[in-house]
Amino acid sequence: MSMRAQPIDDGNDNPVSARAPFFVSLFNPLGRRLAAAGLMGPNALLTVRGRKSGVLRTTPVAFVEKDGRRWVIATFGDVNWARNLRAAGEATITIKRRKEPVHAIELSHEDAARFFREELRAYVARLPVGGLVLRLLGATDILTDPEGAARRRPVFELRPR
Numbered sequence: 001m002s003m004r005a006q007p008i009d010d011g012n013d014n015p016v017s018a019r020a021p022f023f024v025s026l027f028n029p030l031g032r033r034l035a036a037a038g039l040m041g042p043n044a045l046l047t048v049r050g051r052k053s054g055v056l057r058t059t060p061v062a063f064v065e066k067d068g069r070r071w072v073i074a075t076f077g078d079v080n081w082a083r084n085l086r087a088a089g090e091a092t093i094t095i096k097r098r099k100e101p102v103h104a105i106e107l108s109h110e111d112a113a114r115f116f117r118e119e120l121r122a123y124v125a126r127l128p129v130g131g132l133v134l135r136l137l138g139a140t141d142i143l144t145d146p147e148g149a150a151r152r153r154p155v156f157e158l159r160p161r
Contacts, residue, residue, distance in 0.1 A: 045094035046072060050080075051087035063095070064123055071106075071115065074154040075144075082154045090161055101161035112150035116142050 044063035047056050056153050059081045062073040070093075074082035083103050085091055107115060121143055141149040 014122060044072070046081060046085070046091050047094065048081060048084045048086050048091040051084045053105045057081065057084060058094075063093070064120060066119055066123060070102075070158045071119075072156050072158060073120075074156075077152050078154055081157075086154070087154055091158075102156055102158040104156040107150075107157060109147075111151045112153070112155040113124050113146045115155055116146035116149055117156075121146075 043060050045058050046061045047058040049055070050057055057080075061081065062075050064071045064073065070083075072093075086106055088104075090101065090103050092099050094100075124143065142153065
């Protein structure tokens with residue numbers, strides 16, 4: 001039983017499609033409540049319209065805020081919420097019960113790698129259990145191989161709408 005996302009290699013240089021590990025769907029109902037209350041560390045709730053159904057979907061996401069800029073990271077790869085966000089280009093982010101409509105701009109592979117190296121590495125170092133969380137999520141490559149991680153893990157910058 002693997003805890004890592006299950007990649008689907010599309011043979012291109014695009015982020016590979018992925019499925020989150022089984023425990024994510026089990027944890028998400030509780031994760032949504034904890035994130036809404038601001039009790040899930042550096043996570044937030046992302047609400048985005050489904051690219052096929054048009055239905056609003058809400059999921060806890062890895063959220064980074066630094067120097068007035070904000071990003072969300074698709075830790076498990078090109079999962080449905082990331083594909084929905086790419087298609088919609090906008091969403092609502094909820095942090096500690098405060099909702100804000102945002103525009104989402106996907107970073108290029110080069111910019112995502114730079115983000116992992118220059119922004120996220122320092123950000124994770126400040127968190128009491130940042131490295132442990134990445135290890136538990138199977139995402140240590142974000143710190144050890146930023147270029148490779150950038151090809152597998154989409155990153156979106158969020159700007160006020």
